[in-house]
Amino acid sequence: MPGSAKIRKVFEGVATRQQMFRMFDRHAQRPSRWDDDAAALYAGEWFQISETDHDYMFEILPPLWIRGAMFAMREYLTGSVTSVFFALRIDGRIRYFHGYCDLSDRASTEEMRRAIMEREAGPARAMTREERLDHIWSSTADAYRGYAGKDWPDSCCGRRVVVLYSGAGEAFWKRLDKLSDHEIAAELPVHLRHLPSTIAA
Template sequence: MSCHSQPRKIFEGVACRHEFYALLSRHNQSPFDEERLSGRRYAGEWFEVTEEDHDRMFEILPPLFMRGDHFAMREFLAQSITSVFFTLKIDGRFRWFHAYGDLAAACSINRIRAAIIDRESRSVRSMSRAEKLEHIWSITGPDFRAFADQCFAADFAGRRILMVFPAVQGKIWKLIDDLTDEEIAAKLPVQFRHLGESVAA
């Protein structure tokens, strides 16, 4: 693992407890391939949590370490990847975040912190296309999302797919990266459909 796993926001808004656990399980259907076993599938993902969930996770087990504005969980998800919880003061108020950090990369936690502060300090609320796709993946139930297996075309193998409902075809599986703007809008919660699109996540 290296520090080149880009930090990325995977959920818009503050996750409630149900959403928090769902986000921790968002890749449970993924194949046990190198991406998953190495932790690359998870490294850099982050989202906002409540203060209560932040504090509850701190109390579950003694943290692996606690430094300034963050602590790391003792249990590793894959190789050197573990949950890191941040308490960050952004625009004059404290907010709490969960991320998957790579403890084998010295720059990992600092990169994630910087990405969160940069992303959440923007004066205009917006979502990039990548953030919209991650949010859609996060909120879609397991019956309507999957990782393509041998039943799909070879170039789909191991990639994320979602069920869509074209008017003329009933329902089909489609690569998440190939969703049209209209399909993205249809799958986003109403309050996010008309947010401006940011250039970078």
């Protein structure tokens, strides 16, 4: 899989410690959790964390390695994918990030660092449709998100699904990637609903 991971932001804003730990395993509910190599699901995901949580993760275990302003966790999540933490100077201030990198690809950490800096540089805030969907997935409690199973059409099996509510207050499941713009806006926090769209890299 070297060179194949799509680098993507999966949460808007600075994650709290609770959110950080939940996002470490965003795909825990996948039906094939114990049967497949999940490297492709995780590799390339990143989000911002606080300085306190960056330092906390540094102190949990001796890092696998330290290279300048980044370090890798000694324990691998799956295959050759592990957590890499970054302290990056962006627009004159240090910000902190977590990303999943596939260390079988020697360039993955530098590609992640460069992608984060490019995405976060500049004063304008914006979100792609995919970033909005990933934020909703990252923010939704496990009881209200999951994966389509045998009760869904074959074309939907294994796709991410979330609970929505009708105008009458009735709950129903819908594929995450099929949410309308109106449904996406309703699921996002108020402060993110009106951010402009941006073209995915």
